[in-house]
Structures are given as C-alpha cells and as structure tokens.
Amino acid sequence: MTTLKHWITPTIVRHGGAGLNKFGGVRQSLYLDAIDGVPVSQLIERFGSPLFVMSEARLRETARRMRRAFTSRYPKVRFGWSYKTNYLNAVCGLLHQEGFEAEVVSGFEYEKARMLGVPGHRIIFNGPLKTREDLERAVSERAQIHIDHLDELYLLEAVVRDAGLRDFPVAIRLNFDTGYSEPWSRFGFNLETGQAMDAARRIANSPWLQLVGLHNHIGTYITDPRAYSAQVRIMAGFVTAVEAATGCTIRFLDTGGGFASRNSLQGVYLPPEQVVPSIEQYADALCNTLHECFRDREAQGKPLPELILESGRAVVDESAWLLSSVVANKRLADGRRGLVVDAGVNVLFTAFWYNHDVRLTKPAEGLPEETVIYGPMCMNIDVLRQSLKLPPLSPGEVLAFWPVGAYNNTQWMQFIAYRPAVVMVRENGSVDVLRRREKLQDMTDLESLPDGLQPDFRD
Numbered sequence: 001m002t003t004l005k006h007w008i009t010p011t012i013v014r015h016g017g018a019g020l021n022k023f024g025g026v027r028q029s030l031y032l033d034a035i036d037g038v039p040v041s042q043l044i045e046r047f048g049s050p051l052f053v054m055s056e057a058r059l060r061e062t063a064r065r066m067r068r069a070f071t072s073r074y075p076k077v078r079f080g081w082s083y084k085t086n087y088l089n090a091v092c093g094l095l096h097q098e099g100f101e102a103e104v105v106s107g108f109e110y111e112k113a114r115m116l117g118v119p120g121h122r123i124i125f126n127g128p129l130k131t132r133e134d135l136e137r138a139v140s141e142r143a144q145i146h147i148d149h150l151d152e153l154y155l156l157e158a159v160v161r162d163a164g165l166r167d168f169p170v171a172i173r174l175n176f177d178t179g180y181s182e183p184w185s186r187f188g189f190n191l192e193t194g195q196a197m198d199a200a201r202r203i204a205n206s207p208w209l210q211l212v213g214l215h216n217h218i219g220t221y222i223t224d225p226r227a228y229s230a231q232v233r234i235m236a237g238f239v240t241a242v243e244a245a246t247g248c249t250i251r252f253l254d255t256g257g258g259f260a261s262r263n264s265l266q267g268v269y270l271p272p273e274q275v276v277p278s279i280e281q282y283a284d285a286l287c288n289t290l291h292e293c294f295r296d297r298e299a300q301g302k303p304l305p306e307l308i309l310e311s312g313r314a315v316v317d318e319s320a321w322l323l324s325s326v327v328a329n330k331r332l333a334d335g336r337r338g339l340v341v342d343a344g345v346n347v348l349f350t351a352f353w354y355n356h357d358v359r360l361t362k363p364a365e366g367l368p369e370e371t372v373i374y375g376p377m378c379m380n381i382d383v384l385r386q387s388l389k390l391p392p393l394s395p396g397e398v399l400a401f402w403p404v405g406a407y408n409n410t411q412w413m414q415f416i417a418y419r420p421a422v423v424m425v426r427e428n429g430s431v432d433v434l435r436r437r438e439k440l441q442d443m444t445d446l447e448s449l450p451d452g453l454q455p456d457f458r459d
Helices: 040-047 056-071 091-098 107-115 131-139 152-161 195-205 226-246 277-292 314-319 442-443
Strands: 051-057 077-082 101-104 123-125 146-147 170-175 209-216 250-252 306-311 319-331 337-341 357-360 370-376 382-392 396-404 421-425 431-435
Touching: 040 051, 040 319, 040 421, 040 431, 051 195, 056 091, 056 277, 056 314, 056 421, 077 091, 091 101, 091 314, 091 431, 101 107, 101 314, 107 123, 107 131, 123 357, 131 146, 131 431, 146 152, 146 195, 146 209, 152 170, 152 195, 152 209, 152 306, 152 382, 170 195, 195 209, 195 226, 195 431, 226 250, 226 277, 277 306, 314 319, 337 382, 357 382
Parallel strands: 051 421, 077 101, 077 306, 101 123, 123 146, 146 170, 170 209, 209 250, 250 306, 337 370
Antiparallel strands: 051 319, 319 337, 319 396, 357 396, 370 382, 421 431
C-alpha cells in the first residue's frame, strides 16, 4: 500500500565542503520517541506541553559515578549538592539519598535544606549575602560557613560572641588567577593582593572564630582539567603560607564546581563530545594534584585536607529534557525557515548561553533546511536555537531539547505564560509529577487588590 505524503516544493540546499567532515554541521536528524521507555506522545498527552521530563535512573547513575570517581582516587571527600542548580524537592531529596550534603547560597536555600531534613552541620553556607538572622541560625545549627567579605566576617564575629561561643570554625573564600579562566574576583578575598592573608590574620586574632578551611570556585563550564590542577597548587601554596603566618590548621579545601555537562556552549567550535572532559578526567586532575601537594603532610603531624566538591551542572543537567510542541512555521525575510514552539526563554533560560541538542520525536520526513527556533514570548530575544537543520514540521509535532536539568527550574521566569509541569520517569517505569503546571491562582495568591482599585467596566 502506498502512503501519501505532503508534496514539498523542490529546494536546492547548498552544502559547504567544510560541512562534510566529521566536525561539520550536516547530519541526519536524530529522533527520540521515548524517555526511559515512556513514549513522548504519552507524556505530552498526560501532562501537556511544554513539559520538563527528568530521569531518575540517569540522575542516580551520574551521582554515583561522581562519587566513585573521586572516592576511588582520594581518601577524604565530601560532596555538596549545589541547590541553586536545581532545588526541586525531589531532585535535592534524591541526591541527599545518594550521599550529597547541601551547598546553599542564601537564607532561602538554607531554609529549604532544613525543611528537607538536612541537619545544619551537613550544610555548606556560601554566598555574599548572609543576613544577621541567617548567620544566627547557621551558627546555632553548626553549619559550615564560608566567609565572603570583611563585613560578613565582622558580623559573624558579633553573632558568635553574642551566642556565647568561642573558636567557631569557619572558612574563607579565595579568588585568584589560575591562568585558565577569567577570575571570579567579585567573590571572596583576593590572594594576589594580600586580602586573603589579611582576612586569615584577622580571624587568627579573634577569640570567636577559627580558620579551618579554604574555598574557591574558578568558574563555570571549565573544559580543561588542568585548570583544577592549577587551582589546587595555588590553594596548597596558600595553606603552607597561612598556617605558617597564623598557626591555624587547614582541615579542608573546597574547590567548588564548574565541571561541564555535555551541552554546547555558544561560541565553542567543537561539539561537546569533543571538548567536555569525563568526570574521571576532572577527578584525576584534582586528586593527583592533591596527593602531589600534600604527600608529606601527615608525616608532619597534620591531617590530610579533606576535599569538598560543590557539584551542580555535571550531576543534573543530562538527566532532563524539555518537550515542546510546534505552534507555527514562518518563512523569514532572509529565506530561512522560522519555527515557533510553545516553550521560550522564560522556561529554557539556558538557551541564552547554550545551543541545546534538539531531537525530533519521530522519524524525519522531508528535506532538512536551516531553521531558527523561536519561543512564544512577545520579545525579539526569545530564540531557542539561532540555526540548525530540521525537516518540515507541522503544528503539534514535538521537539525534545537536551540537556536542560541545570539552572532552568531555578532561573525560569513567570513571564507572559504559566510555567510548565516537571515530571520524573522513575526507575520502575512510573511517572511522578515533581512540580505541577502553574495556574492563575498561583500568581494571584501573592497579590492583593486594595479598595478603590477594582476595575469597573459598566457600559
């Protein structure tokens, strides 16, 4: 039996010679018709479009791989889950099950961690804004506080003093130039200018505080593991200097996060398969350098410093997809096809920086051509992909964007449209709602309408 297809006007598509090598952009469209065995069509029918879909199996395996990679290479490692990356209750709860502590950067995130049952001493408290109320609670619950600036140091000192405590253990955040990435100099105390040593001396002279740790974060989406080797060497050098200058004993080094996921950063020529290191490569760089720098430390009667990691993007990003339905096709003035879908940058916030992988959800039909994917927002910047080759797609057909598990469910905006549901495909094949789709009452419950401001449309 012959299957009838829509007739498509013949088109000549020019292929550049550079596109024919293995790094080129011309490839057959791939499709994803199910996530962990659950058909995409079934997910859209049950939960609507757009829709975030997470995989429990993939998230657990990535978390376990992270732990194996580091604990098999270094004897003392702690893992902090970066709440700002994705603080859905189910995501945090799952990662706490897998042995991750909570790494938070605000009073809100601290409260959320405590609500989920994380004890204070298993919370790493970072960030430049910690109110007196935040610090009072963190001190009373013995959280691990990383001091970001002198004003915080003075405030924390007063809080500890007023609580009747002494020698409260703290860490300071450092910033410095590794030579591999742009220094994040707005956070912490600069090492090169002497700010870090000044802060350490101030703490050493305080009866209320005790310096026990150092923290640094060299950036995000770091694709050269040698940057972490440089980071550890610089921090190890400061350990030697600060212990000699103040008499303190540094018990842990928190090297932050920054490991890349297999997402394609805009402006990077090669695909993520070529440029993103494996977790094991990151672990080799950090752990081998730690062993090298501290090989004689225990012989000197000092403890081997504990390694703390603040894992985020590399753990959760690849465990989630965004399903979005085609709304319309347009022919742009420059001749390219424009595709409008029902998810925009309001929910896929990371589209501003990454060219997410886009998959069809059924086999391709028709001739691929250069396409721009637009969201439904009334903003010219609502572009999910500036250029990729897609076959003709009809309204209602579904695209799958991946990886999207990092930062989208924390940075998304309630702008113009309701935010979509987030579901998780469980290891047993069932599907649970982690966050339902928003409705009008969710927005209006936060508002009030004072007397005299009610609308009156009497004709």
